[in-house]
Amino acid sequence: MPRRSLDLTADDVVRGLLIAGFLVMLAGAMPGHLSPDSISQLYEGRMGTRETWGPAAYASVLAIFDSIVPGTGLYLVASGFILFASLLGLRGLRPRASWAAVPVTLLMVASPAILVFQGIVWKDVLFANLAIGGFFLLARASVSWPARRPPWIVLAGALLALALAAQVRQNGIIVAPFAALAVAWTVRGEGWRRGLAWGLGSLVAIVAASHLIGVAAQPAKAGPDKASGVGVRILEHYDIIGAVAHDPTLQLSVFNTADPEAQTVIRARGAPLYSPVRIDYLDADPAVGAVLWRQSDQVVRDQWLDIVLHHPRAYLAHRLDVFRWVFLTPRIDSCLPLFVGVEGPADSLKKLEIAVGKDASDRAIYNYGTWFLDGPLFSHLSYALTALLTAGALLLRRDRADMVMVAMLAASLAFTGSFLAISIACDYRYLYFLDLAALTGLLYLALDPPVAQVRRLLRR
Template identity: 55%
Template sequence: MITFPRPVFRGQGFPGPSFTASQALGAVLLTGYVLMLALNLPGHLSYDSLAQLHEGRMQVRETWGPALYAWILGTFDSVSPGTGLYVAASGFLVTGSLLSFRQLRRHVSWASVVLAALMVLTPTLLIYQGVVWKDVLFANLALAGFACLAQAARVWDGPRRPWWVLIGALLAFAAAAQVRQNGLVAPVFGAMALAWIAYGRGWRSSLAWGLGGLAATLAVSMAMGALSQPPQAGPDQASARGVRIVAHYDIIGSVAAKPTLPLDVIRAHDPAAEQQIRYRATALYTPERVDYLGQDDQIGLALWGLPNEVVFEQWGTVLTQHPDAYISHRWEVFRWVFATPKIDSCLPVYVGVAGPETLTTALGIAPLMEPSDQALYNYSTWFLDTPLFSHVFFALIALVCAGVLLWRREAADIIIAAMLLSALAFTASFALISIACDYRYLYYLDLAAMAGLLYLALDLPYGRLRRRPR
């Protein structure tokens, strides 16, 4: 009689393959990425998206948006018309970065799997990653840059330098600095983190890696900016125009905050322009956004009719001689972009395709709002009055996570903490440059806070924090 051995099941001594938390985390993140693509492709496009896609496809300069972003859209469009391929590539920067976090810790907790499952269902990852905005790409590039640096920190003391991930960080940071006008904040903090991890071989090594990395990033970034300019476009005037718009807004906002504030420089050059600013512009001014000033053509003619030197001299006079009015105006503008007191006024989410007929016709893209787009919008409204649409909430998460990581101070911890601090510094920079409260402007803060929280949840530190030797 032939007998067969009794099968041994897991739990009875048979080791067998098991589905680990690390594998589950990877499955959740990849599923979230696929779901994002399924729900959003070929991408949601606003006027800004269409304008920069048109620039990239036609190789022209028509807006003051980043030339590199237009070039990126045009490059993906040349491979596969439209923005579907771009959305897939941009979104994978986030998914790939989060997947790479698993290599940074000795253990992966099941708590991180639960957290990741919740994260991929938030509008931050599920919807925003499908919107064709430079703000989203900047956040993705910055996250990818710090993820590469974290991998470098993990093997820094090994026999070989991790050149491939260092090059990846350099390219990501260089592109990020071009895609957002204040995007330089990310590579600066990346350079400081690199200097920190190189400190083990002395302060000279630390200084060389930190300053050398920043210099290399700036050089590559400037080269990217120059090469992305269409040959017939001439010198890029985007930054200069953006600064001037900020100057206009600050002058008008300061007068609105302090009606007796003198505008002697502008009055000496053009008394009529001074009257337009003092009475017409201040009547339309709001800290919510600069766009309302465009409702009166006379204001635009008066402002843009002034020479640069007059505007910037008056701006400087306001800042130095009337800081109370300037700070009052700037505080209100920052409150709107950071705290979004009326979230519905700050364009919290965008779906579908909409823009001028001239652009949609030239691109061959029909304006539309499909039922699936409307469903996504309706889904997002369930979160509007929750902390998931609060930059203040994510700033608190970033602060707490950065504090814990800086206390623990393991190699990759410093990099992730630097990412979180860069997001906070990026947010703070809007106190000086913000001209509207659009929610997307601080998307990097929300994304970085989520990524930092997930990294911390991978290997919960609470027990080790209590036992840490003094």
């Protein structure tokens, strides 16, 4: 009998590349790369304590998987599965698959954003995966909605993923309004009142579910969660010193009234230590922290507000400088672009029975990642431009799933913009959602490019 030729379709190749990418990522990372932040949150989850101001929900997620299989290996599989299952599911949103999706898929699975970052146990990675998964499920719901009654199970999964995402990352709630807009757009054909009701209902559902998750995640013996208050206080300290560093003539009138020594210490010892790269440099002089932390919350809040309202140029100069570092990463080596292996507090590592160090596989992955450090695959700006161009192309077609993908891309850009107000360091991982959303949107676009719409636009 004649031998039959193997007819591969674009679907087959894309699916094979994504599955291979998932397996290669796991093979190189298992049981997960653990930085000091990772160790601290795993420790909190296993011991049921609160010792940092990281999200309690992330510690709880780690604890759930750790209780089944000690460590982070099972968590890593689950987190990666959320992303790769969503990417595989994109094909079901379009009537056909183009060969243009093949090089995009290859780029994705070979990029450090997937191959390296997906193996790191960071809340930023889980947040991005959950957000991508949530918007994918909303897109899935939008495609099937016209054919039958609302797909409740898919909608519930989407809202739950986005609610958990909002708890895993401190500013993750930003994705909720964009998800609500996507739902409202999906239902708009049934009348504006119904669309508004669905949109507002989705927003309320995400916020309420997120709050319940946050309450449930708080360890009972840890008492009320004060992490958000501590985080805000640290941000206020940074902004006060940053404003003084950018305007040496700025008078700290509130501190002058409450504690005159505070202004003297901040001006003479705090401002010289200031750096837009990260807040940690202020720890070099314990006297700076001591004089700030002895002030009441109200005094610090009033001083911060006084600067924002009456010295906006100094405040904005500081904030723009910090945002420039987190978004453009002028010296990327200063912004922790890569992490492999295991590193953390010795006492916590001992109690968790986790060995510190890097093996040959870790070093090989790290070396691979360094090849891309000065290129577009390690540039938030390039991903932001990709997100904007992809959203623009999808707006030409405006299919139901297209608009959900646009909402996802808009959410990633808004999430990025929020760091203008809250960033305290330039760590590359903070904007990982932007990178991943841009790649996901690009893959979706490449699966079925709106060629006809582009041609019509060019003929005008």
